Amino acid sequence: MAADTPLWTPTQDRIASAPMTAFMKAAVAKSGQAFSSYAELHRWSIDNRESFWDLVWDFCGLVGDKGERALVDGEKMPGGAFFPDAKLNFAENLMKKTGGSLAIVFRGEDKVDRRLSWNELHALTSRLQQLFLSIGVREGDRIAAMMPNMPETVAAMLAAASIGAVWSSCSPDFGEQGVLDRFGQIEPVVFIAPDGYWYNGKAIEVADKIRAVAEKLATVRKVLIVDYLGTSADVAATIDQAEALEGALSPFAARPLAFEQLPFSHPLYILFSSGTTGIPKCIVHSAGGTLIQHVKEQRLHAGLLDGDRFFYFTTCGWMMWNWLVSGLASGATLLLYDGSPFYPDGNALFDFADAEKMTYFGTSAKFIDSLRKAGLKPIDSHDLASVRTISSTGSPLSPEDFRFVYDGIKKDVHLASISGGTDIVSCFVLGVPTEPVWTGEIQGPGLGLAVDVWDDDGKPVRQEKGELVCTKAFPSMPIGFWNDPDGKKYHAAYFERFDNIWCHGDFAEWTAHGGMVIHGRSDATLNPGGVRIGTAEIYNQVEQMPEILEALCIGQDFDNDVRVVLFVRLAAGVSLDEDLEKRIRARIRSGASPRHVPAKIVAVTDIPRTKSGKITELAVRDVVHGRAIKNKEALANPEALELFRNLPQLAD
Numbered sequence: 001m002a003a004d005t006p007l008w009t010p011t012q013d014r015i016a017s018a019p020m021t022a023f024m025k026a027a028v029a030k031s032g033q034a035f036s037s038y039a040e041l042h043r044w045s046i047d048n049r050e051s052f053w054d055l056v057w058d059f060c061g062l063v064g065d066k067g068e069r070a071l072v073d074g075e076k077m078p079g080g081a082f083f084p085d086a087k088l089n090f091a092e093n094l095m096k097k098t099g100g101s102l103a104i105v106f107r108g109e110d111k112v113d114r115r116l117s118w119n120e121l122h123a124l125t126s127r128l129q130q131l132f133l134s135i136g137v138r139e140g141d142r143i144a145a146m147m148p149n150m151p152e153t154v155a156a157m158l159a160a161a162s163i164g165a166v167w168s169s170c171s172p173d174f175g176e177q178g179v180l181d182r183f184g185q186i187e188p189v190v191f192i193a194p195d196g197y198w199y200n201g202k203a204i205e206v207a208d209k210i211r212a213v214a215e216k217l218a219t220v221r222k223v224l225i226v227d228y229l230g231t232s233a234d235v236a237a238t239i240d241q242a243e244a245l246e247g248a249l250s251p252f253a254a255r256p257l258a259f260e261q262l263p264f265s266h267p268l269y270i271l272f273s274s275g276t277t278g279i280p281k282c283i284v285h286s287a288g289g290t291l292i293q294h295v296k297e298q299r300l301h302a303g304l305l306d307g308d309r310f311f312y313f314t315t316c317g318w319m320m321w322n323w324l325v326s327g328l329a330s331g332a333t334l335l336l337y338d339g340s341p342f343y344p345d346g347n348a349l350f351d352f353a354d355a356e357k358m359t360y361f362g363t364s365a366k367f368i369d370s371l372r373k374a375g376l377k378p379i380d381s382h383d384l385a386s387v388r389t390i391s392s393t394g395s396p397l398s399p400e401d402f403r404f405v406y407d408g409i410k411k412d413v414h415l416a417s418i419s420g421g422t423d424i425v426s427c428f429v430l431g432v433p434t435e436p437v438w439t440g441e442i443q444g445p446g447l448g449l450a451v452d453v454w455d456d457d458g459k460p461v462r463q464e465k466g467e468l469v470c471t472k473a474f475p476s477m478p479i480g481f482w483n484d485p486d487g488k489k490y491h492a493a494y495f496e497r498f499d500n501i502w503c504h505g506d507f508a509e510w511t512a513h514g515g516m517v518i519h520g521r522s523d524a525t526l527n528p529g530g531v532r533i534g535t536a537e538i539y540n541q542v543e544q545m546p547e548i549l550e551a552l553c554i555g556q557d558f559d560n561d562v563r564v565v566l567f568v569r570l571a572a573g574v575s576l577d578e579d580l581e582k583r584i585r586a587r588i589r590s591g592a593s594p595r596h597v598p599a600k601i602v603a604v605t606d607i608p609r610t611k612s613g614k615i616t617e618l619a620v621r622d623v624v625h626g627r628a629i630k631n632k633e634a635l636a637n638p639e640a641l642e643l644f645r646n647l648p649q650l651a652d
Helices: 012-017 019-031 038-047 049-059 090-094 118-135 151-163 176-186 207-216 232-236 245-249 287-301 319-330 348-356 365-374 399-409 488-494 535-542 578-591 617-624 638-644
Strands: 102-108 112-117 142-146 166-170 190-194 196-199 202-205 222-226 242-244 267-272 282-286 309-312 333-338 360-364 389-393 414-417 419-421 426-430 451-454 466-470 502-510 516-521 548-558 561-570 600-603
Touching (some): 012 019, 038 049, 090 151, 090 287, 090 319, 102 118, 102 151, 118 151, 142 176, 151 190, 151 333, 166 176, 176 578, 190 207, 207 222, 222 232, 222 245, 232 242, 242 245, 282 287, 287 319, 309 348, 319 333, 333 348, 348 360, 360 365, 365 399, 389 399, 488 502, 516 548, 535 548, 535 561, 535 578, 578 600, 617 638
Parallel strands (some): 102 333, 142 190, 166 267, 222 242, 360 389, 389 414, 561 600
Antiparallel strands (some): 102 112, 196 202, 267 282, 419 426, 451 466, 466 502, 502 516, 548 561
16 A cells, blocks of 8 residues: 655654644643654543643633633543533634734635735624624524635624524535525524625526525524625515625624633534435534634644645535634634636636645645646646645545645645544544655544544454544534434434444544555445535435436445446336436436536436335445445345446446
8 A cells, every 4th residue: 555655754844843843842841751753642642631632722822711620521422521611712712813914815716806804804703793693693593604615704603603603504506405404404593695606707696595595494583695796785685584794784883802701512513414314414513622623633733823824625515614714713814715626727726826825725635636637737837835735635535646746736745635524523634744645645643533443343453444433532522413402313423333432434444654544435425526415415306306216326436536326216117318317417406516416327127225115325335336245134125236236337
């Protein structure tokens, strides 16, 4: 698996100046131990979690009352409580900085270019805070946003968090049902949406969708329309209880922000699972756990410094948006981009990097792979002198794409492949800026996280594929799931496989260097282009079509990515012709999102199911990939599996 020499090794100067090195010195002083390697520091961090997280709080300069205890019931998972006596405010920690330097630089393709200083961000957040309070938003209320990645989205989240309201977001390319499947569960009091957005050079209007969603969100008191295309007032005029944001803010002048001091475990975000077995699960994340995990990752693992230019290509429907905005806590300037990364010529993000002196360039493995396949070589066309780190996530980065980063983008750069998820709004394994980068490998486990790989019997394995687990409680574990009062859904999602152990659902392998390779999801979640997609969201659309009796969806490993394959069992007399395929794709695109549209649609005469009547996605996926099938005895019609073996339609 590993090459004989690393792709990149940090210089001694770079190691000496890294925040990770300063933290290691602080850990030596706190513990009285000497650490000769990252592996030794990591071992201390999981064997001494109270001391470790206490040091992270101080080293990263968290604002709040830390309280006396760092960890209670640390042996329980779930049940471990970090900083149970602490009081803090998430937004206050992101807004420590003031002044005229830039807090946000925003590009909406080549159509919109805006800049907000720290003082301007404070002012906008203050006015939004006053607006929310005037609407009657209180601690614990939900604010839902179907928004592009733009400054108003960041400020609205900060205003919500300053009050103690709970923020939830998705991107405006979701279909009506996709939005309602998420926000309909959490009963928001405010719904925020744009007048439209830019994609691939085109203005995409969303007024009809906003109206349809708003009509079905019965708890919403106010719909706020944010101006992006220049039509917010016109859009707001067509929707009940709606107002253009600019007009809604007009009564409020900026004033000093007030920050509610709340428990460490106070809910901050609701993120959504992929909806594999039904409508998406609502994952509730805490303010304190999210904050301390993010600042640890960004300051130590990403090496983020005050004044850095911090970028991640993401939408507001991906947890990387939540991760990105936390960069404010380190004093970094957020570089926000909304739109197609390939419009107009594939160079938009690298143009942005050069123009704004980007220091941290975050993107998806799919983007890097697409660059390589398109024959683009930014190393020849762009300077990129300021870029210290290139980060990749969303799906595993292939070995050839590791090499492409150094051959085609920049030679002297820290390539940090990272992996975690919505479930923890952070990373289990990620970059270590003081260690070498090896081809195809994530560098190591995150500090404070007892990450391991276990076999089916719950035994640790090295250099062998198995389940990615975390064996000790950590701060960014969810508080729980929304509308799951007894915690049954939460327990079933992560703790059913191994008692008192977080089982993440990734198929992983430790390397000889102490790094990790993620081989993909071990459950039925689809992951095309690094975007997690639930099969149920696709079924919800296609199974409403009279031509389709039943459907089954898998992710097929193909060309260093995962592509969505949809199998359909058709009604009598129906054939899968070009017209039906086109209508299926259109239905999925409009009802779910463009990312849900399958790459291949294949007609089959039967679909395997368990004796209890559930379709068996995992078994079909294994057959398609030529893997052995487990638990055939659980199937009511195991012979149906043969219909999926060696299909010529899936060979190209």
